[in-house]
Amino acid sequence: MLTPFRRIVVPMLIVLALWGCAEDGTLMGLCGDGKADPFEQCDDGNTLDGDGCNALCEVEIDPGIEPTLASIQEKVFSPICAACHFPGGTGPMPLHNEQASYDSLVLVGFSFMCAGPRVDPGNPDNSCLVLKIEGSVLASGSAMPPPPLPPLAQEQIDAIREWILQGALP
Numbered sequence: 074m075l076t077p078f079r080r081i082v083v084p085m086l087i088v089l090a091l092w093g094c095a096e097d098g099t100l101m102g103l104c105g106d107g108k109a110d111p112f113e114q115c116d117d118g119n120t121l122d123g124d125g126c127n128a129l130c131e132v133e134i135d136p137g138i139e140p141t142l143a144s145i146q147e148k149v150f151s152p153i154c155a156a157c158h159f160p161g162g163t164g165p166m167p168l169h170n171e172q173a174s175y176d177s178l179v180l181v182g183f184s185f186m187c188a189g190p191r192v193d194p195g196n197p198d199n200s201c202l203v204l205k206i207e208g209s210v211l212a213s214g215s216a217m218p219p220p221p222l223p224p225l226a227q228e229q230i231d232a233i234r235e236w237i238l239q240g241a242l243p
Contacts, residue, residue: 104130109156111221117152125152138228140235142243146171149229153218166191175243178202187212194241197234206230 102110105128107118113130120128125148127133138148150158150168158164158177165185166177178192187201188211197203201212206225208216216224225233236242 104128107156109153109218109222114223115152116156125149132223132226138232140232140239142171142175142236142241145229145233145236146174149225149233150174153222153225157219171243179241179243186214192237192241195238197237200237203230203234203237206233 102108102113102116104113104116105118105120107116109116109130114132115126116130117124117126122128122133125133132153138144146168151170154164155167155169156162158166158168160167160169160173166181167173168177179194181191184191184201187204189199189201191201193199203209204212205214205217207230208224218224
């Protein structure tokens with residue numbers, strides 16, 4: 074028969090074993106919960122491989138990323154950025170689907186994080202999105218994705234730059 078103390082402690086130990094603790098003693102999140110926790114590179118809300126964020130919540134780099142909003146949405150914005158940038162999320166604009174990303178990035182003329190617009194079609198060097206993902210000193214705040222998440226791969230950055238250079242079409 075379990076004592077009241079054990080009735081409380083045993084379930085807590087089970088939760089901790091399933092959830093896990095980081096080296097500093099903080100609780101780590103659960104991969105697949107839709108929230109990129111400090112020890113997850115991404116978390117797209119599932120544990121399926123092949124969609125940009127694998128079952129271990131690690132970013133899957135797909136060399137096939139194309140300089141189109143659809144490809145960037147599928148391989149960067151949805152699996153990585155949308156963990157914070159969703160309606161009501163901690164990010165200042167939603168990036169959870171193509172239309173929201175386009176409306177939040179391209180149709181906004183000013184960014185409070187940079188001197189220029191979020192996306193300046195035809196000019197990636199004047200686009201706050203590029204400045205943030207490259208960690209430029211011209212953009213205030215931390216680089217995106219924010220530490221401790223790893224920076225985007227060069228192939229991802231190149232695709233975003235090329236999409237903007239081609240006019241940042243929807």
